[in-house]
């Protein structure tokens with residue numbers, strides 16, 4: 001039975017790390033340590049992938065200069081909050097397999113697994129990770145100097161400690177709360193479509 005008054009109460013007995021991960025927009029600018037950065041990328045490194053290709057590549061910014069540069073690729077709705085986070089990154093994935101040069105149809109699937117590992121590790125460190133599709137891919141390619149024929153840019157991600165909700169623009173602050181999910185029967189079917 002889903003408790004509609006709290007959208008984050010799970011419908012089955014799962015580890016609390018799953019409902020505890022969510023995507024806030026209010027970030028404190030407290031810098032992350034090298035140890036924290038290493039742990040985030042290490043968690044992602046252990047993600048499974050087709051042929052163990054590990055097609056993901058995290059290109060990240062921690063200095064004020066790099067974060068400002070990365071922020072230029074974000075759409076305005078994300079630019080109002082994400083640049084406050086001490087870590088901004090773009091998640092890229094390699095389009096072709098290294099072993100035979102053929103298209104890797106599962107690269108995006110694998111990059112998604114790596115992102116989730118990073119997001120869950122962020123919570124273990126007391127941090128939050130917030131993924132974004134709202135960015136200009138063209139600008140992101142320019143800013144990163146990434147080859148578009150070799151790499152797809154899947155998402156931007158902001159990572160940091162939670163900050164003051166009141167520091168957000170009023171319309172963004174109004175949405176600053178964990179959300180819910182579709183009911184269990186909407187996501188899994190036994191036996192047949």
Ligand SMILES: Cc1cc2nc3c(=O)[nH]c(=O)nc-3n(C[C@H](O)[C@H](O)[C@H](O)COP(=O)(O)O)c2cc1C
Pocket residue numbers: 021022023024078130131132133134135155178179
């Ligand atoms: C690939 C992807 C793209 C997203 N793009 C944006 C975005 O551009 N801006 C934003 O504020 N949130 C974005 N989100 C956050 C989602 O809205 C959020 O994950 C979803 O509502 C579920 O909420 P939760 O992460 O708090 O559990 C994105 C999430 C993912 C995974």
